[in-house]
Structure formats: C-alpha cells, structure tokens
Amino acid sequence: MRVFEVREQFGNCLELVSMDPNFHNITVGLFIKNDILTVWSYSKIEGVKSRLNTIRDKMVELGGLKSMDKDFKLKVPKGYFIERPLRFLFTQSVEKDPGFKFDNGPISASDNKTRLSFNIRGENKNDNYVYVVSTTGEHERPIIRIRAVVGGFVKYGECIKLNDESFCFKDKKQHDEYVRILLPYARNVSAVENMITTSEQTGQMNTQTLGFSQ
Amino acid sequence: MKTMTKKERVLNALNRQEVDRPPVANPTSVATVEMMDLVDAPFPEACRSAELNARLAATEITEFDFDSIAPYFSIIQESSAIGCDMQWEQKDNWPTVRMSNPIWQSASDVKVPKDFLEHKTRKLLLIRLRF
DSSP: OOHHHHHHHHOEEEEEESOOTTTTTOOEEEEEETTEEEEEOOOOOTTHHHHHHHHHHHHHHHHOOEEOSSTTEEEOOTTOOOHHHHHHHHHHHHHSOTTOOOOOSSEEEEOSSSSOEEEEEEEEETTEEEEEEEEESOOSOHHHHHHHHHHHHHHHHOOEEEETTEEEOTTOOOOHHHHHHHHHHHTTHHHHHHHHHHHHHTTOOOTTTSSEEO | OOOOOHHHHHHHHHTTOOOSSOOOBOSSOOOOHHHHHHTTOOTTGGGTOHHHHHHHHHHHHHTTOOSBOOOOOOSOHHHHHHTOOEEOOOTTSOOEEETTSOSOSSGGGOOOOTTGGGSHHHHHHHHHTTO
C-alpha cells in the first residue's frame, strides 16, 4: 500500500515502533481511524501478515481490546480510548516476548527507588471504580512514593486524583488491564520521561547528531 | 499557465521567475524507517550501497512527491572514505563519526588516502547520482 492509502484507510499513526525485536527489525505502526485500530507495517518480508496479527492478538490479550474479523484490526470499546496507555500497550505488545503474559493476580510492582512494593486494589464506590495504592516493605514515609505513583497515573492514564492514595479513570469504570500496563511507568515518571525523550530524539538529525558522535 | 515539470518549477523559483505553483523543494534528505521497509533499503546498509541508497531516496518522489530531493543520506561518506572510525548505528539512527577516537592528532597527520575516490562509500555518492 502507498503512504497516502494507509493514511486514508487506517487514519493517523498513534504510535510507531522503529524496530520489532521479535521479527526482523521491521517497523510497526498503530493507526487509528474513528474507534478502529490497525496494526500495520510497510515491510513485505515473508510472514509479516502473521506477525501483525500476533501483535494485534497480544494487544487484545493484554489490553482488553476487541479483536475484529479483519486482519490487523481491533476495536476500542467505549471508554478504552486513553491515548498513553494504548501507546504503551502497543509498544509492549511488539517488544515483549510473544509468550509474555501479565500475572493475573493482585496488581503489584516493586519500587525501583526504594525497597517498597506497590499494590493496587480496585473497588466500586458509589458507581465510581476507585483504585487505591498501598505499599508493603520498609520506608520512612511511604506516602511520598504512593503520591508519586498516583501522580503517574494522572499523567499517563489521564486518571483523576481522588486523594493522595487513590485515583479513578475518567469514565469511572474498571480498567485493570491499563493499571497493570501503567504501573511500571507510573512509579518512576522522571525516568520514563527521559526514556520517551531519548526515544523521540533517536534518528532525528540535528546539530548534535549531524554526522558526529562524541 | 502550463503545468511545469518538477525541475522547471524548482529552477524557476530559484531564479525568481514565474511558477505554476510554489515548489515543494526539500534541501535535505528524508529517510524514515517506514520507507526503509517499503523499499527494503534499511540503514545502515542504505548508507553503504548505491542501489539501496537510490531506492530509498526515490521514495521522496514516489511517496512524498517532492519537487526536488537530496538523494544522499548523512554526511559521513567522505569521513568514512578518509578512514575515520565510524559508528554505523542501526536502522533507526544516523551513522556518525566517533569523535572520541580521532584518526589525526594534528594538521600534519592529515592525509587523503590514495583510494579516496574508489572507497565504497565515496563511490556510492558518485554512482547513486547517476541512478
């Protein structure tokens, strides 16, 4: 397909992975038009169609999205279009080992700045699905780290902060898949911001990269 | 006014003459990872092979329809031909010269290798312009 056909048929590119480590370093993009997502690559390498469908299926499995009958396509259920977690979900679906699965148990992750572990529990309160962050482990003031995690969910999940320890999504619904995806990013926003900036600058030609490295 | 060729349009604009429409002239190269996939000409190979380089550069016309293009990528061909220590990078980044490992310490060290024009990266620049 030509570039203009891809834009016309699939819409805007929401996220791009420059090199798929699990399939010949092809470039894979996630496109969106209305509420239909398309996983697409311009590569014509043999097996690419199967690979794109595998990525699509992984997004469905990890992110709670709906697969469609057509190749490479999936649908965003109402309330599930939250850009940043969708982009993280796509990146993980491409870059993680194809056999990767989230643990279905309680949502938790260790803090990479302290010896704490974060635990996130959700519950319905007055038609609002509220996620509460707590910690296990030793720290003088765990609330500082909890507050940071809640801030991370506000930043990356477009969540609403309810208090220092809890948040909900904009549609007030349950989105455990997104919480699992976002927690590793939400726990360390500054490092993630650096990672995103570095990633965005890769391949940009500017006066710093104009043919000469240090 | 009759429709101009791309060349006429760009040259007329540069000479401050009439044009059928403003040219879309790109003074620098366009290399995207997606176009590398489309024509199977990825970096860094496309910086070392005349054919791959030409194939990738052609997407600036076939896909983006620029009126003029820069048919070369990066500015490292001469550095490579001179013998600089190169960091060729991978598909998603530009090749660079490792400045931390200079091959010359002073002006007296500067020598242009005898095979400079025949070096594959230098030759590439000459060959691909014929494509």
